[in-house]
Amino acid sequence: MSDLTPFEREKIRSILKREPTETELGIFTVMWSEHCSYKSSRLHLKKLPTRGPRVLVGPGENAGIIDIGDGYAIAFKIESHNHPSFIEPFQGAATGVGGILRDIFTMGARPIAVMDALRFGPLEDPGNARILEGVVSGIAHYGNCFGVPTVGGECVFEACYNGNPLVNVFALGVFRHDEIFYGRASGVGNPVIYVGAKTGRDGIHGASMASAAFTAESKQKRPNVQVGDPFLEKLLLEACLEAMKTGAIVGIQDMGAAGLTCSTCEMGSRAGTGVEIELALVPQRETGMTPYEIMLSESQERMLIVAEKGREEEVFRVFRKWGLDAVAIGRVTGDGMLRVKNHGVVEAEIPNRELADQAPVYDRPHDVPPYRPAGMDAPQFSSPDLTADLLKLLGSGDICSKQWIWRQYDYMVRTNTIAGPGADAAVVRIKETGSSVAMSLDGNARYCALSPREGTKLIVAECCRNVSTAGATPVAATNNLNFGNPERPEIMAQLVESIEGLAEACEFFETPITGGNVSLYNETLGESIWPTPVVGIVGLMRTAAPVTIPFKEEGRTVMLLGGLGSCDEIRFGGTQYAKAVLEKLWGLPPALDLDYEKRVQAAIREIVNGGLAESAHDIGDGGLAVALAECSMEGIGAAVEVASGLRPELLLFHEGPSRVILSTAVPAEVERIARAHGVEALRAGVTMKGILRIGNDSMTLVDCPVQQLRQVWEKALENQLAARV
Amino acid sequence: MRFGVVVFPGSNCDHDAWYAITHNLGQQAEMIWHDSPSLGGVDAVILPGGFAYGDYLRCGAIAKFSPVMTAVRRFAGQGGLVLGICNGFQILVESGLLPGALLRNRDLKFVCREVPVRVETVNTPFTSAARPAQTLRLPVAHGEGCYFADEDTLDRLEREDRVVLRYLDNPNGSLRDIAGICNERRNVMGLMPHPERAADALLGSTDGRVILESMVHSLVAQ
Numbered sequence: 003m004s005d006l007t008p009f010e011r012e013k014i015r016s017i018l019k020r021e022p023t024e025t026e027l028g029i030f031t032v033m034w035s036e037h038c039s040y041k042s043s044r045l046h047l048k049k050l051p052t053r054g055p056r057v058l059v060g061p062g063e064n065a066g067i068i069d070i071g072d073g074y075a076i077a078f079k080i081e082s083h084n085h086p087s088f089i090e091p092f093q094g095a096a097t098g099v100g101g102i103l104r105d106i107f108t109m110g111a112r113p114i115a116v117m118d119a120l121r122f123g124p125l126e127d128p129g130n131a132r133i134l135e136g137v138v139s140g141i142a143h144y145g146n147c148f149g150v151p152t153v154g155g156e157c158v159f160e161a162c163y164n165g166n167p168l169v170n171v172f173a174l175g176v177f178r179h180d181e182i183f184y185g186r187a188s189g190v191g192n193p194v195i196y197v198g199a200k201t202g203r204d205g206i207h208g209a210s211m212a213s214a215a216f217t218a219e220s221k222q223k224r225p226n227v228q229v230g231d232p233f234l235e236k237l238l239l240e241a242c243l244e245a246m247k248t249g250a251i252v253g254i255q256d257m258g259a260a261g262l263t264c265s266t267c268e269m270g271s272r273a274g275t276g277v278e279i280e281l282a283l284v285p286q287r288e289t290g291m292t293p294y295e296i297m298l299s300e301s302q303e304r305m306l307i308v309a310e311k312g313r314e315e316e317v318f319r320v321f322r323k324w325g326l327d328a329v330a331i332g333r334v335t336g337d338g339m340l341r342v343k344n345h346g347v348v349e350a351e352i353p354n355r356e357l358a359d360q361a362p363v364y365d366r367p368h369d370v371p372p373y374r375p376a377g378m379d380a381p382q383f384s385s386p387d388l389t390a391d392l393l394k395l396l397g398s399g400d401i402c403s404k405q406w407i408w409r410q411y412d413y414m415v416r417t418n419t420i421a422g423p424g425a426d427a428a429v430v431r432i433k434e435t436g437s438s439v440a441m442s443l444d445g446n447a448r449y450c451a452l453s454p455r456e457g458t459k460l461i462v463a464e465c466c467r468n469v470s471t472a473g474a475t476p477v478a479a480t481n482n483l484n485f486g487n488p489e490r491p492e493i494m495a496q497l498v499e500s501i502e503g504l505a506e507a508c509e510f511f512e513t514p515i516t517g518g519n520v521s522l523y524n525e526t527l528g529e530s531i532w533p534t535p536v537v538g539i540v541g542l543m544r545t546a547a548p549v550t551i552p553f554k555e556e557g558r559t560v561m562l563l564g565g566l567g568s569c570d571e572i573r574f575g576g577t578q579y580a581k582a583v584l585e586k587l588w589g590l591p592p593a594l595d596l597d598y599e600k601r602v603q604a605a606i607r608e609i610v611n612g613g614l615a616e617s618a619h620d621i622g623d624g625g626l627a628v629a630l631a632e633c634s635m636e637g638i639g640a641a642v643e644v645a646s647g648l649r650p651e652l653l654l655f656h657e658g659p660s661r662v663i664l665s666t667a668v669p670a671e672v673e674r675i676a677r678a679h680g681v682e683a684l685r686a687g688v689t690m691k692g693i694l695r696i697g698n699d700s701m702t703l704v705d706c707p708v709q710q711l712r713q714v715w716e717k718a719l720e721n722q723l724a725a726r727v
Numbered sequence: 728m729r730f731g732v733v734v735f736p737g738s739n740c741d742h743d744a745w746y747a748i749t750h751n752l753g754q755q756a757e758m759i760w761h762d763s764p765s766l767g768g769v770d771a772v773i774l775p776g777g778f779a780y781g782d783y784l785r786c787g788a789i790a791k792f793s794p795v796m797t798a799v800r801r802f803a804g805q806g807g808l809v810l811g812i813c814n815g816f817q818i819l820v821e822s823g824l825l826p827g828a829l830l831r832n833r834d835l836k837f838v839c840r841e842v843p844v845r846v847e848t849v850n851t852p853f854t855s856a857a858r859p860a861q862t863l864r865l866p867v868a869h870g871e872g873c874y875f876a877d878e879d880t881l882d883r884l885e886r887e888d889r890v891v892l893r894y895l896d897n898p899n900g901s902l903r904d905i906a907g908i909c910n911e912r913r914n915v916m917g918l919m920p921h922p923e924r925a926a927d928a929l930l931g932s933t934d935g936r937v938i939l940e941s942m943v944h945s946l947v948a949q
Binding site (some may be wrong): 410414416 | 736747926
């Protein structure tokens with residue numbers, strides 16, 4: 003039953019100075035699993051920048067916290083629920099949302115936004131379509147009932163996610179500085195209180211399952227997937243926040259992966275204390291559960307609280323009001339041990355610190371080039387019809403409207419959503435302060451497959467550009483590293499390069515990483531997924547009406563901030579054009595000039611915040627032509643005429659970064675700001691009703707009614723799902 | 728004017744309604760806990776959106792038994808203004824304060840988007856400030872919002888001018904495009920769209936204000 007290596011078993015014997023009991027072995031197995039201990043990645047995660055003037059709490063707690071001024075702070079983090087979502091898409095995704103929400107409110111913050119990054123295999127396979135539908139309805143089920151808006155995200159289809167979909171959920175909450183709570187079991191003699199749902203047999207060994215590759219038998223692990231109850235979570239949220247106000251709570255932590263085991267030993271370890279619990283007191287929903295099962299259960303919607311001795315009743319009263327179980331199951335001790343008793347008999351006795359923080363750390367071999375699924379040379383290609391190519395891109399899975407997905411999410415509840423799904427960045431206002439938080443979630447496995455380092459830097463740049471296009475200043479980051487099997491050096495090399503790229507870019511954009519998640523062993527039948535780091539960037543701005551993507555008025559100047567960009571054929575191989583039109587992958591990701599990128603971002607912030615842009619949209623997947631089409635979807639298109647030496651396919655569809663399209667009535671003022679920042683601002687054309695026309699040196703490349711662009715783009719996903727029998 | 732916003736354990740639009748009343752309309756509002764047997768002398772009651780008791784059974788099916796609903800029934804019987812939004816509409820229907828039922832959306836999916844609705848009557852305290860046939864852009868966000876009633880009931884609602892709002896782009900399959908109705912006495916209204924989400928220009932639409940402002944005007948006139 004144990005996934006521990008002989009070396010790890012030996013280490014356990016030396017810690018305990020005896021043979022472990024079965025319960026102890028189970029406890030070590032989950033705590034030292036990849037999922038809980040980060041044993042393969044920890045060494046490299048240390049390279050990430052984690053400090054900054056706004057960082058109040060960095061990695062290591064349940065979520066990172068940054069200062070947003072006016073005495074307020076935000077807590078945010080991203081987590082994966084990849085493995086459970088493959089085995090049982092609906093519950094896997096639902097409990098993914100539930101888990102990250104608890105990470106936020108266990109710190110005292112009220113969740114105000116969720117976003118998700120999803121990856122599936124191509125929808126031609128009905129199995130993948132079923133997973134997509136299950137995941138989306140699971141996220142909707144949990145988030146909508148809980149009452150947190152799902153304000154954005156992304157969804158990408160790639161064959162490497164066949165049998166290994168990715169579900170990464172980001173959540174963000176807000177609170178005052180004096181409302182922050184930590185997961186610490188301080189104060190010897192204080193009671194340890196269990197609150198929330200009763201413990202059942204669901205999810206046992208979920209953390210270890212998430213740390214293993216998939217085999218043909220994996221679907222039999224369905225009982226390892228937890229079952230979510232969003233209503234109970236909503237009660238738990240309200241009860242926890244209310245109980246925190248009593249002043250009787252010393253420390254609090256949610257029971258997520260590895261359940262009672264993880265919460266007890268981590269709280270003890272952080273406080274340098276011991277924790278003693280009696281399992282007979284744990285509320286149970288099944289009979290005959292063994293200590294092993296109770297300690298390893300991953301039943302959802304549970305929290306562990308350490309309260310001030312003598313003030314238990316104040317906590318109990320709040321939980322009674324919300325109709326929840328709250329039971330003292332143990333106490334904080336001074337001996338540093340996790341002591342688990344069952345009806346008075348000691349079942350486990352392990353030093354907290356060794357268990358929680360001294361899992362083995364592996365320097366896995368990575369002295370080979372990262373695995374590349376593609377060659378370097380560009381194939382021959384020449385397009386007979388560029389308008390047809392544009393339509394094909396607009397109807398492709400990665401670029402088409404994701405309306406079918408996000409209309410199932412309540413993205414407006416709490417009446418803070420200023421910019422929701424479909425925008426470059428989601429923007430949520432903080433009612434209490436007059437400021438708003440902009441956030442963007444992005445990943446690009448094609449870029450990272452070609453170069454994990456360059457790809458990851460491009461992702462950070464894109465996120466920061468999205469946030470800047472909304473007018474916000476990027477201030478912090480979180481990340482979810484989804485990779486294959488780290489025991490293979492060419493995969494480990496991908497992970498190391500990606501982390502180093504992430505570190506460099508986050509350092510450069512002054513967005514420290516305040517927390518995140520690593521999901522390894524994303525491998526099915528020996529086939530690893532492409533490296534898929536997902537980055538979430540959070541930015542701050544004064545609350546204001548949003549500048550949105552669509553062109554608003556006819557006759558306005560269309561400008562390309564950052565210019566036309568540059569690209570050669572090698573750097574064209576990771577684009578959506580290469581994927582959707584040429585069905586190939588080659589070469590390298592687009593070239594990124596970090597310094598120029600930063601100046602473009604500063605310029606667009608100043609333009610947007612100065613009220614000079616009527617619309618603004620970052621150029622990303624699909625390049626210039628796709629971005630112009632996206633700006634045209636509300637009916638006002640544009641006639642754009644440029645002069646470029648690039649061949650037409652590259653000019654229209656290359657994905658060189660550091661570019662934003664905007665429409666304005668005051669182009670000279672935009673130019674003045676661009677000049678001041680040392681970036682190009684090209685007058686590329688003029689908005690006009692109903693038509694998108696793009697020409698180069700008076701040769702027409704694209705000419706299409708906006709109505710046709712919209713038809714293809716808006717319904718593509720829905721049609722693809724409906725076409726399935 | 729003093730509004731009471733009922734809070735069931737699973738209400739999640741309670742704060743939004745409170746905020747719209749207090750900050751966007753500048754009126755007073757207070758929360759009323761679900762086990763409260765009285766409404767504490769408020770001038771009007773809002774049953775907000777959410778998932779009252781989880782709604783795993785049928786939306787509003789358990790809420791109708793809560794102590795506060797006894798007080799709401801009494802209040803409505805005395806002519807007090809009661810507005811049920813989304814889950815609040817479902818609870819009013821389950822409680823028998825309004826006729827019909829709200830079924831799962833026709834396509835079986837939760838739907839969140841802005842929809843245009845037409846004001847079908849201004850002869851209610853909830854629409855008195857609107858223009859006849861005025862089109863309002865209001866958000867919907869629900870999984871069970873398909874209004875259903877038998878033909879006789881539907882005919883009667885129309886005959887008695889009790890269909891208050893109709894969808895111009897039906898998002899859920901509601902019969903005869905019904906988005907909101909009132910009771911015979913016209914002091915209880917239920918609607919699936921969320922007027923409280925359309926009360927702040929920053930969020931896109933302020934069309935919901937006309938419903939909340941109508942309530943204020945009606946209370947002042949009393």
